[in-house]
Amino acid sequence: MESVGDDRDAVLHAVSSAVLAVTRHLSVREVLQVIVRSARRLLDARYAALGVPDDQGAFAEFVAEGISDEQWDAIGPMPRQHGMLGAMLREGAPVRLADIRKDHRFEYWPRAHPVLKDFLGVPILDGDAVLGIIFLSNKRSPGGFTEADQDLLTMFAAHAAIALTNARLYERGRELALVEERTRMARELHDAVTQKLFSLRLTAQAASSLVRRDPDRALHELERVERLAGEALAELRAVIVELRPAELDRHGLAETLRKHVRLLDRLHPASFTFEERPVCELDPATEVAVLRVAQEALHNASRHARAVGVAVRLGCEGGRVVLEVRDDGTGFDVAAAAGRGLGIASMEDRAHALGGSVLVSSAPGEGTLVRMEVPV
Known part of the structure; x- marks a missing residue:
């Protein structure tokens, strides 16, 4: 019994440390992942997730535990604010159910989504404002979630609220x-x-x-x-x-790009997404070059493409860092674009200076792909 208490104290200490880490300018996403992971472990649930809504009916942040990368790929896009998740965001009250599928607020899951049964969710509150939700499902031990579990998850939600509030203050x-x-x-x-x-x-x-x-x-x-x-x-x-962005030193290339893409997704009607595959360790000059090329390509996509979707992918392939910015917009004649101020020459110069390359593929009506490859 003492070991259970010690284990609980250790997990709570880890969560508190994670929240305080935001004040050291660490990624808020990583902090939320620590909170979700700790909540799942401490409350003995098979699945745990935390969602922070955006203004477009989806989630600006959604972290989950208990689901593999392969399962995520099969499930598909990030969840929307519908069903139980949407209801919790609107109602701002805890929900504890023996079987979520029997509740009138439940709608559906994607085909590859794991089957959830017993469910416990609490809002992440800042005063009366709902910042997000944290929820657990499929408790491993018999009997489902208890009132004590709900009290403990509410404490985790309070930690998440501190993390999100601190992060927003830091961003300002x-x-x-x-x-x-x-x-x-x-x-x-x-x-x-x-x-x-x-x-x-x-x-x-x-x-x-x-x-x-x-x-x-x-x-x-x-x-x-x-x-x-x-x-x-x-x-x-x-x-x-001296113009190396401070964000690169604080967050690294992947997280800086993720934040930039997320901001564009909020500012523009098109959907902007970011996918990060395993990324090589890069020197500062390469990080700056990749970030600037990405920003130039994203600027073109948001300003000229009239796209519905813009996807950014960053990864490492065969000892080369690879950046792709792809949109499904109007496209253009690449050969005739030299004088249009699209920055193609400057993107190529940045890549060539590091022994790499930039390829811009486009045609009228077929969208655009900007692919940058630079040796590590």
Whole structure:
């Protein structure tokens, strides 16, 4: 009996540590996974899940325990806010059932979905606002879920609420920090480059006026133009090196991309999804290049494609990091797109600088695929 209590204390300590980890800028998704995993273990359930709704009738976050990757692939897209999940989000009250299938709020599951029977779910609350839901199903020990189980799961929900609230506060602070950083970079760009460009322009004008009456002096001025241009380029590159997004240091490439895709999904009518396969360990320059190419491709898709769906995939294949951004939009003639400001040349330059490549495949009416490959 003492070992059970010790085990419970250990799990609760792990959950508390996970919540506090948000304040150290760790991924909120990882924290939610710790909470769900601990709730499933402590309450002896076969399945556990936690969902945070978005404004589009789906879930911005949905983490689950007890279901393999192969089962997820067979189940299909992320669940929508319907049936019992939708009812819990609307009602904001705990639900404890001997058989969820017999409740009037139950609707259906996808064909590959595991069969759930006894069910316990509680809302994740911030005051009266429902931030999400956490639920368990198929208790392993006989008798189903008890009132004590409900009290304990309510405590887990409170931890999840703290994690989500802290994460949102952190995101707001990060946005303010980003504005301050952009202001600082604008000042540095002005101080470092503008003077050189002004001198460059004056020198070029002087060379132009001397070409006919004093060719030798004009040549000297043109040499100065070349030197000033090189200095300006060096200054600009030095500033750009500092533009490595802070998110990469805090969250890594995959989580930074996931957050960016999630934001686009909320801002645009199209559906934006992110799929992460096993990713190689990358050096900082490669992370920045992959992120910038992804952002450029996503910008094009959201602005020009008129797509219904945009899918981002990041993974590692044969010692190469692979990024794919695919949309089902209007497509375009790649050969004729050089002057359309789609950033294809800059994407190619970023990949080539690292010994990699970018392939843009598209045709009118057939959508677009941007595929980047870079050696690890």
